[in-house]
Amino acid sequence: MIKALEGSQALAEAVALCRPQVIAAYPITPQTHIVENLAKLVANDKLQCEYVSVESEFSAASVALGAVAAGSRAYTASASQGILLMSEVLFNIAGMRIPLVMTCANRAVSAPLSIWNDQQDSMAVRDAGWIQLYCGDNQEAVDTTIQAYKIAEECELPVMVCVDGFTLTHTLEAIDIPSVEQVDLFLPPFQFSRTLTSQQPMSAGALVAPDIYSEARYSHHQALLKAAEVIERVDNEWQTATGRGYGGLVKVELNPDGETGLLVLGSATGTFYDAIVEQALDEVRLIRLRSFRPFPIAALKEACAGLKRLIVVERALSLGSGGIVTAELRAALAGSAAMPLIHSFAIGLGGRDIPISTVADLLARVEGATEPVAFEIFAIDSDKLSPEDQ
Amino acid sequence: MSEISSTAVSVDVQALRRRQGRFSALESGHRACLGCGQALAVRLVSESTGPDIMVANATGCLEIFTTPWPESAWRVPWFHSLFENTGAIASGMEAALKAQGRNTKVVAFAGDGGTFDIGFQALSGLLERGHNVLYVCFDNEAYMNTGIQRSSSTPHAAMTTTSPPGKARMGKRHLKKDIISIVAAHHIPYAATASVAYPSDVRKKVRRALAIEGPTFLQIHSPCPLGWGHEGDKSIEVGRLAVQSGLFPLIELERGALTGAMPLRQVRPVAEYLKAQNRFRHLFAKSEWADEELEHLQALADHNIEVYGLRGEGRDALDSEGADTIHRGGQRWA
Ligand SMILES: Cc1ncc(C[n+]2csc(CCOP(=O)(O)OP(=O)(O)O)c2C)c(N)n1
Ligand code: SF4
Numbered sequence: 001m002i003k004a005l006e007g008s009q010a011l012a013e014a015v016a017l018c019r020p021q022v023i024a025a026y027p028i029t030p031q032t033h034i035v036e037n038l039a040k041l042v043a044n045d046k047l048q049c050e051y052v053s054v055e056s057e058f059s060a061a062s063v064a065l066g067a068v069a070a071g072s073r074a075y076t077a078s079a080s081q082g083i084l085l086m087s088e089v090l091f092n093i094a095g096m097r098i099p100l101v102m103t104c105a106n107r108a109v110s111a112p113l114s115i116w117n118d119q120q121d122s123m124a125v126r127d128a129g130w131i132q133l134y135c136g137d138n139q140e141a142v143d144t145t146i147q148a149y150k151i152a153e154e155c156e157l158p159v160m161v162c163v164d165g166f167t168l169t170h171t172l173e174a175i176d177i178p179s180v181e182q183v184d185l186f187l188p189p190f191q192f193s194r195t196l197t198s199q200q201p202m203s204a205g206a207l208v209a210p211d212i213y214s215e216a217r218y219s220h221h222q223a224l225l226k227a228a229e230v231i232e233r234v235d236n237e238w239q240t241a242t243g244r245g246y247g248g249l250v251k252v253e254l255n256p257d258g259e260t261g262l263l264v265l266g267s268a269t270g271t272f273y274d275a276i277v278e279q280a281l282d283e284v285r286l287i288r289l290r291s292f293r294p295f296p297i298a299a300l301k302e303a304c305a306g307l308k309r310l311i312v313v314e315r316a317l318s319l320g321s322g323g324i325v326t327a328e329l330r331a332a333l334a335g336s337a338a339m340p341l342i343h344s345f346a347i348g349l350g351g352r353d354i355p356i357s358t359v360a361d362l363l364a365r366v367e368g369a370t371e372p373v374a375f376e377i378f379a380i381d382s383d384k385l386s387p388e389d390q
Numbered sequence: 391m392s393e394i395s396s397t398a399v400s401v402d403v404q405a406l407r408r409r410q411g412r413f414s415a416l417e418s419g420h421r422a423c424l425g426c427g428q429a430l431a432v433r434l435v436s437e438s439t440g441p442d443i444m445v446a447n448a449t450g451c452l453e454i455f456t457t458p459w460p461e462s463a464w465r466v467p468w469f470h471s472l473f474e475n476t477g478a479i480a481s482g483m484e485a486a487l488k489a490q491g492r493n494t495k496v497v498a499f500a501g502d503g504g505t506f507d508i509g510f511q512a513l514s515g516l517l518e519r520g521h522n523v524l525y526v527c528f529d530n531e532a533y534m535n536t537g538i539q540r541s542s543s544t545p546h547a548a549m550t551t552t553s554p555p556g557k558a559r560m561g562k563r564h565l566k567k568d569i570i571s572i573v574a575a576h577h578i579p580y581a582a583t584a585s586v587a588y589p590s591d592v593r594k595k596v597r598r599a600l601a602i603e604g605p606t607f608l609q610i611h612s613p614c615p616l617g618w619g620h621e622g623d624k625s626i627e628v629g630r631l632a633v634q635s636g637l638f639p640l641i642e643l644e645r646g647a648l649t650g651a652m653p654l655r656q657v658r659p660v661a662e663y664l665k666a667q668n669r670f671r672h673l674f675a676k677s678e679w680a681d682e683e684l685e686h687l688q689a690l691a692d693h694n695i696e697v698y699g700l701r702g703e704g705r706d707a708l709d710s711e712g713a714d715t716i717h718r719g720g721q722r723w724a
Contacts, residue, residue, distance in 0.1 A: 052519065198443060198444060
C-alpha cells in the first residue's frame with residue numbers, strides 16, 4: 001500500500017513486518033524517530049515484542065546479541081556516537097556470526113560535534129565483519145531492511161542497513177509498504193542453528209589459541225565474500241515478489257555506455273541522477289555502490305568497464321589517508337587492462353548541502369586532467385580557516 | 391549391595407540419595423588454579439540452580455579457565471560476549487525467552503571487575519528494568535585474569551600489581567566499593583552476600599533467589615590463592631576469617647531493606663585474616679603507618695559488626711563456626 005511517510009516511520013513499519021521478538025535501542029539523532037515509532041507500534045499492540053529500553057547503545061547491541069543467541073529475531077538502530085560506543089559489541093556480534101539486523105541512520109562523528117549527515121560512522125566500523133548495505137532512498141531502505149533479515153539469517157552474518165540521516169530518515173516520501181502476506185511469504189520464520197537451549201547445552205564465545213584464530217578469521221571472511229551471491233539473489237527474489245529491485249551489489253543507474261563514471265553511495269545518488277538527466281549529461285555513467293561489505297570487486301569491474309575516468313564521491317574519509325572507497329576501488333581495478341583515471345572526492349561532510357550543481361562542478365574540476373585527483377575534500381572555503389590551517 | 395531386602399531398599403535409597411553427587415554445571419578438568427574459590431562457588435551455585443539455566447558469562451578468569459576452545463567445562467548453555475556487557479546480554483536472553491514463552495532461568499556470572507567497575511552500567515540497567523535474571527558476582531577482589539590489578543572491590547590497603555606498597559604507598563588507597571548497598575538501592579526483590587566458606591548458605595541463597603520472579607543479585611566472596619597470596623588448601627579458612635572478622639558480612643536485603651545477617655558468635659581479629667594472606671604482608675612491617683592501617687581495617691570490620699548487628703547472642707545453632715550449617719529459622723538442606 002502506498003503511504004506518505006517519514007523515512008523513520010516507514011522503517012519502523014518495515015521492521016515490524018519482519019516480526020522481531022526483541023527490540024533494544026537507545027535514542028540518538030537522527031535515528032530517534034525509528035525507535036519512537038517502534039515503541040508506538042508496541043504500545044498500540046500492533047507489534048508484539050519485548051521492547052527493551054536500555055541505558056546505552058553498548059547495551060542496545062548487547063541485548064540484541066543476547067536475544068539472538070537465545071533464539072529470537074532482534075533489531076537495533078543507532079548512529080554516529082552510538083555506533084562508535086557499540087563498536088566493541090559490533091565486532092563481537094559479527095565474530096560470533098549472529099544474524100542481527102540494525103539500521104545505521106548515518107551521521108557525522110564528533111569532534112567537532114555535528115548531528116548532520118555523512119557516512120563516517122558506518123565507515124568507521126567497516127572492518128567489524130558486518131554486511132553493509134547503503135540505501136538510495138526510503139523505498140529502498142524499507143525493502144532493504146526486509147531483505148536484510150533474509151540475508152542475515154541465511155548467511156549467519158549481521159547486516160547493517162545504512163540510511164542517510166535526515167536526508168532519508170526525516171523526509172516524507174510516498175512509499176509502498178509491503179503487505180504482511182508479502183513479507184511472510186518472502187521471509188521465513190526466524191531460525192538460528194546455534195540457539196541456546198538447556199536440552200542441548202552448548203558453549204559459545206570460547207577463547208581460541210593462535211593455532212585456530214586465523215582459520216576462524218578466514219571462515220568469517222569467506223562467509224562475507226559468499227554473502228555477495230546471497231545479496232544478489234535475495235534482491236532478485238524481492239524484485240519477483242514486489243517488482244522492486246536495486247541491482248544487488250552495484251547498480252548502474254544511468255548511461256551504461258558513458259565514458260565518465262560517477263560513483264556514489266547512499267542518498268546523494270538521487271541528486272546526481274536528477275542533475276545528469278536535467279543537464280542531459282549523456283556521457284556520465286552513474287554507478288551506485290549498494291554493498292560496501294562485502295566489497296563487490298567483480299561487480300564493480302563490470303560496472304566500470306569501458307570508463308575513461310571515474311569520479312568517486314564519498315561521504316567520509318580516512319583522516320591522514322583519504323578516500324576510503326576510492327582506495328579499495330583503486331586496488332580492485334589495479335592491473336586491469338583499461339583502468340580509468342580515478343579521481344577521489346569527499347563531499348557533503350557533516351550535513352553540508354550537495355546542490356544539484358555539484359555534478360557540473362565536479363566535471364569541471366577534472367576536465368582535461370591527465371593525472372588523477374588523489375584525494376580532495378571538495379569545495380573547501382579556506383577563507384573560513386585561520387592562516388596557519390589553510 | 392547385591393541382596394537388598396525390600397524393606398531395606400527404601401532406607402538405602404535415602405542414604406544413596408544423600409550421597410549422590412549433585413548436579414554441577416561445571417565438569418572437572420577445567421583449568422582454574424588449585425583452590426580457586428570462584429570455581430567452587432560456581433559448583434555451589436549450580437547445585438542449586440540445576441541444569442535448566444542459561445549462563446551469560448563476563449570475560450575473566452572463570453570464562454578463560456572453563457572454555458579453552460575446543461574444550462568446554464560447561465554442562466549448561468553458556469554464552470560469553472565481552473567483559474562489560476554481561477548485564478545486557480542476560481537482559482537480551484531473558485527478553486527472548488520471555489517472548490518465546492520459555493521458562494529457562496537466565497543466570498549472569500561475572501567477576502568483581504566485570505560487576506563493580508566496567509560492567510556496572512549494564513548491571514544497573516538490568517536491575518532497573520526488572521529482568522528475571524539471577525546475577526552472581528564472584529568477588530575475588532581484583533582483576534585476576536589480567537594478573538592481579540586492583541578493582542574497586544579490592545580492600546583498602548591490599549597489595550595488587552597496580553596498588554603496590556612502597557615508600558609512599560601502603561597498598562590500595564581507596565575503600566572497597568559497597569556494591570551490595572548500591573545494588574539494593576535499585577529496590578530489587580533480593581540481594582545478598584555469601585561466601586564459599588559457607589556452602590549451604592550459598593545454596594540456600596541461590597534457591598531463594600531462583601524462587602523470585604525478577605532481578606536478584608548474589609555477591610559471593612571467592613578467595614583467589616594466586617591473587618591473595620595463600621596456599622590453595624587455605625581458601626576456605628581464609629574465606630571464613632573474612633566473614634568471622636566482620637570484614638565481609640553475610641547479609642540479605644529485600645527491596646532495599648536489610649532482612650538477614652549471619653551472626654558471629656566469636657568475632658576474630660582482623661589481623662588474623664590479614665596475616666593469612668601475602669597481599670597484606672606490608673601491614674605487618676611494624677611501622678607507624680602500617681599500624682595505623684591495621685587499625686583502620688579493624689575499624690571497618692567493627693563498623694560492619696555494628697551496622698549489621700553481627701554480634702551473635704543466640705544459641706549455637708546460629709554459630710558461624712558450624713561451617714556448612716547455618717540455621718536461620720529454616721531447616722538444614724541436605
Ligand atoms: C573492554 C575490556 N577491557 C579490558 C579487558 C581485559 N580484561 C579481561 S578480564 C579482566 C579482569 C577481570 O577481572 P574480574 O572481573 O574481577 O574477574 P576475575 O578474572 O578476577 O575473575 C580484564 C581487565 C577486556 N577483556 N575488555
Ligand atoms: S587466578 Fe584466582 S580466580 Fe583466577 S583461576 Fe586462579 S585462583 Fe581462580
